[in-house]
Structure formats: structure tokens, C-alpha cells
Amino acid sequence: MSPNGYITFGTTQPGATTYNPISTNTAHDGVISGLGINLIDNTGSSPIRYEIQGVAPNRSLVVQWQNAERVIDPGVFNFQIKIFETTNQIQVSYGNCVPLGTTSRTVQVGLRGPNTTFPRNGGAGNVLNRLKTTSTPWFGTTLPGTAATSNVRTIGNSVAIPPSLAYPDFGLTYTWTPPSSNCTTPSASATGLVIGGTNTTFNSFIGNSFTPATPSSSHYLIVRSLVNTPPTATEISNGGYWVAGDTVAGTYTVVSSAPSSTTTFTQTGLTAGTTYYYWVIPYNDNCIGAPFYRLSNILTASATTCTPTAVATAATAINGNGFTLNWNNVAIATDYRIDISTNNTFTNILPAYNDLSVGLVNSFTVSDLVTATNYWYRVRAIGPGPCAINSNIINVGVLPCGYYNIPYTQNFDTSPLAGLATCFTRENDNADVIQWGFKV
Structure with missing residues (x-):
């Protein structure tokens, strides 16, 4: 027993x-820590x-710290x-x-x-x-620890x-x-894996889910890879734990190792x-020798992220009948498509410029x-x-006056009284009282 809030097993004294005591690798057979600190x-x-x-056979060993105080701060713990006989349960209980x-x-x-050794990265931890x-x-x-050095705040x-x-x-x-029982390998695989069911962007899959097996395992290990080679017992062996973020055999990234009640995950x-x-691997936990993985008939699916979004920039070379569209470079692009519309909701896209392929360029001039x-x-x-x-939407603005394509008609029906149509002006060439409207 240590005055510093823990007990040890074996011949080596605290x-x-x-x-x-949990993160210090002293040669104890075991350690139970209720409040490991000075x-x-x-x-x-x-x-x-x-x-x-x-x-007997239902005895318990109770070790009690009363009115304990951290050396560097006042207070009381x-x-x-x-430790319980027969059930082999261990408890840490707190008073005032x-x-x-x-x-x-x-x-x-x-x-x-x-x-x-912490139980992760495929290791059977302690x-x-x-x-x-x-x-x-x-x-x-408080949460389950993520490393041997995990601790709790006071x-x-x-x-x-x-x-x-x-x-x-x-x-x-x-x-x-x-x-209380030996581990068994799950007898069935999950089904219905969906990747990006809600949305796919250039860097995410939204709406990822699967249907648990019947009968279900206690947990599911979800891994992903850039190669279409399913994992085997060589990479994922029984008795080894993996958590989200771990890398398996340099090939697979662990996405989740959640209980079977959690059937969705984010990417x-x-x-x-x-x-x-992606592969969804059932495994059984909370049993002797855990975990046991089912690596046959693994549920799998794949999905591809979108090409990054181009960023449109301001139009240049604006004239009466055209302009130059501009946008930034996207490293993995092999082509660009443009839309030109007469409204900002793009319900009036010009037929000639509806999803027009313009090639691997970063500007395009229209006339x-x-x-x-x-x-x-x-x-x-x-x-x-x-x-x-x-991309984002660029408003070119109203083009200045330019030419009208022939044939062109203008009956001035929509012109205001004593007014002129757009891009028309008055001129009196012979100094009489009659002024003629013409396009400029």
C-alpha cells in the first residue's frame, strides 16, 4: 500500500x-490507483x-485513505x-x-x-x-483513458x-x-454500407452508415484505405485493440471502433x-481474449471525393458585347466548365454557355x-x-453599349414617352425641327 493513493501487487514495493503509478513502469504485477498523487x-x-x-467465498479487501491531502495544496480526500473475492471485481469509491x-x-x-502498455495500435494492453x-x-x-499517462483533474x-x-x-x-466468458468470433457481417449518402464534398463524406449484423457483435471496427485490398488477420489480429486515428500496417486508417449501437460515422x-x-469489421469485446474479429465476408464500399471548387475572379476586358471570365487554378483539374446567365439564380443560362467545356485554362473570352x-x-x-x-458567382454587370446583331428591329414600344431605347440618342443633321433617333 502506498500513502500516495494506490496499492500494488508482487514483491516490488511502491x-x-x-x-x-499507472504510467510509471515499475516492476509490479499490478497496480490499482484511487488517487495517484503525492x-x-x-x-x-x-x-x-x-x-x-x-x-469466504464472498469476502472483500478494503483499503481506506482518510483525510488525505495533496502535499502542494490544501483540502481533503x-x-x-x-477487491472482491469470487467475482474478482475491483472498485474505487469516494467519500467527502x-x-x-x-x-x-x-x-x-x-x-x-x-x-x-496501453491497449491500442493492435496491442493487448495492460x-x-x-x-x-x-x-x-x-x-x-470522466472518460476512458487514451494513454497510460491519462489523468484526472482536481x-x-x-x-x-x-x-x-x-x-x-x-x-x-x-x-x-x-x-466472464471466452471470446467467440462474430457469426455475421454488417450490411448496407453507405458512404456519402447525404453529401460528398472535395474533402468529406456526409451521411455514412451501415446496418448491424444479426446477431450483432459487441463492436465494429471501421477502417479505410487508398488501396482496394481487404485487411486480414495478419494486419488485424485477435487480442489487439485499435482506436480512431490509428494506422494499421501502414495501409489502413481506423475510422471508428464504436459499440454496435453506433452505426454512423463521419469522414x-x-x-x-x-x-x-472502407471495411466494417465486427468484433466481440468484454470477453476473455478480447477482442475477436470477423475477417470473412467483410462489408465494404468505396467512394470518391469531389474535385476542389474553383474560385471565380472578376471579369476583365469588358466591352459592349463580351468579356473575359477568370478563375483560379485547381491543381488536379483536367477541364473547366462555365455557365453564363442573365440572372443570379442561373435559371436563364445562355444555351451556348450552359456547362460549356473550355479546356484546361484559367480564363475564357466570350463575344x-x-x-x-x-x-x-x-x-x-x-x-x-x-x-x-x-464556384462563387461573379456579376459582370450591365455591358456598355455595343453592336446589335443583324437583323435587328426596334419599334420603341417599350421606350418612355419622349424617351429613347437603351443605346439610342438623338441627332439633328439638317437643323430642322425633326430629330432622328439612332443607335450609338
Whole structure:
């Protein structure tokens, strides 16, 4: 038993200055930590107590720290570590805990086996611990640890009420129960994998889901790759854990390892115009030898991200009957398509410029447009992706007066009284009272 909030197993005694017992690789057979930090008795008369309660075969060993205090901050902690016979359960229970002081102090809570190997990246680990980084009470807010060094925050408050911000709530209990049965390989595979069911962008798939197997496994491991080669037991072996973000055998990226109740997942931060292959692998957990993976008849699907969006820039060389469209370069583009419209909703796209392919250029000049008309344009980059996304919209504005295509008629019916049609003016060549309108 260590005064610093933990107990160890084996012949190696706890180190007097070992305050992080889960992440410190001392040669213990095992460690149980209720509040791993440098502790002292804040009363001078509250020793660590232990006793065996109950009768065989249902006894329990209880180790209790009473009125413990962090050496570097005031306050009080009361907690127990309990080990149960027959069920082999382990519990850490907390009584009145009131840390004071406004500096965050981290403690280690959880279990450690003969070494500090964390169960991830395909390894069968020896650490089960808790994680908390926020300044709130512990109940319902600590998470499974993500590394052997994961810890839990304690901190007091700068005002008297409440005196503490992050602390173990009175009555809070963590329970670890060993598996009761041997692992079996899931008997069925998931179905109905959908990638990008809601939307596909240049760097994401939105709306990804699958239907769990019947009977379902306890969890599903979802991996993706840039090559269409399904994983095997060589890469994903029984007994090894993987979590989101891990890389398997340098080829597969772990997307999720969630319980079977979670049948959706997100995909962002992808590379544009790239095909991704996905596999949904059932596995059983919480059993002896876990996890066990089903690597036959793996559910798979693939999808390709869109080509990046081009950015349209302002028109140049504007004249009475045309202008030059401009846009930025998209590295993986093999073509560009343009739309020109007489309204900003693009319901009046000019037939000659409706999804017009202009080649691998970054500008395009149009002519013979109707003069004195307002125009808008947009661009799409075409590339290896299955979808092309419209760029931003550029308003060219109303073209200045130019030529009218022949034949041209103008009856002035829409001209205001004593007014002129657009691009017409008056001129009196012979100095009489008659003025003739003509196009300029």
C-alpha cells in the first residue's frame, strides 16, 4: 500500500516518490490507483487502514485513505479501494473530497498490469484508466483513458461556494468487472454500407452508415484505405485493440471502433479527387481474449471525393458585347466548365454557355453577347472526382453599349414617352425641327 493513493501487487514495493503509478513502469504485477498523487495525512492521526470484510467465498479487501491531502495544496480526500473475492471485481469509491487551491492538479485513477502498455495500435494492453481535462465534478464526466499517462483533474474554486470545481463526487464509484466468458468470433457481417449518402464534398463524406449484423457483435471496427485490398488477420489480429486515428500496417486508417449501437460515422479532412475504400469489421469485446474479429465476408464500399471548387475572379476586358471570365487554378483539374446567365439564380443560362467545356485554362473570352445586358458567371473544375462543385458567382454587370446583331428591329414600344431605347440618342443633321433617333 502506498500513502500516495494506490496499492500494488508482487514483491516490488511502491516507490516513495512514485506519484504516477499507472504510467510509471515499475516492476509490479499490478497496480490499482484511487488517487495517484503525492499525498499526506492532513490531521496527523488518520493512518491508511485495511480490513477483510465478509466470509469466504464472498469476502472483500478494503483499503481506506482518510483525510488525505495533496502535499502542494490544501483540502481533503477520503476514498477506498475494494477487491472482491469470487467475482474478482475491483472498485474505487469516494467519500467527502474537497480540493482547495486554484491550480489544477492531476491524479491517476485506474488499473495497470505488469507493464504500462496501453491497449491500442493492435496491442493487448495492460492499462485501464480514466481521463478528465475539464474543471467540473467527476460524476458522469470522466472518460476512458487514451494513454497510460491519462489523468484526472482536481482543482478548488476561487470563491467560497462551492469550494471546489473538479473533484470526485461523494459516493462516486468506479467498478472494473473481469470478463466472464471466452471470446467467440462474430457469426455475421454488417450490411448496407453507405458512404456519402447525404453529401460528398472535395474533402468529406456526409451521411455514412451501415446496418448491424444479426446477431450483432459487441463492436465494429471501421477502417479505410487508398488501396482496394481487404485487411486480414495478419494486419488485424485477435487480442489487439485499435482506436480512431490509428494506422494499421501502414495501409489502413481506423475510422471508428464504436459499440454496435453506433452505426454512423463521419469522414472529414480527406484529399480531393481521391477514392477511399472502407471495411466494417465486427468484433466481440468484454470477453476473455478480447477482442475477436470477423475477417470473412467483410462489408465494404468505396467512394470518391469531389474535385476542389474553383474560385471565380472578376471579369476583365469588358466591352459592349463580351468579356473575359477568370478563375483560379485547381491543381488536379483536367477541364473547366462555365455557365453564363442573365440572372443570379442561373435559371436563364445562355444555351451556348450552359456547362460549356473550355479546356484546361484559367480564363475564357466570350463575344457576340446581347449588348446592354446584365450577366453573371460561374465555373466548375472537372477532375478525377465524380462531382464538380459550382464556384462563387461573379456579376459582370450591365455591358456598355455595343453592336446589335443583324437583323435587328426596334419599334420603341417599350421606350418612355419622349424617351429613347437603351443605346439610342438623338441627332439633328439638317437643323430642322425633326430629330432622328439612332443607335450609338
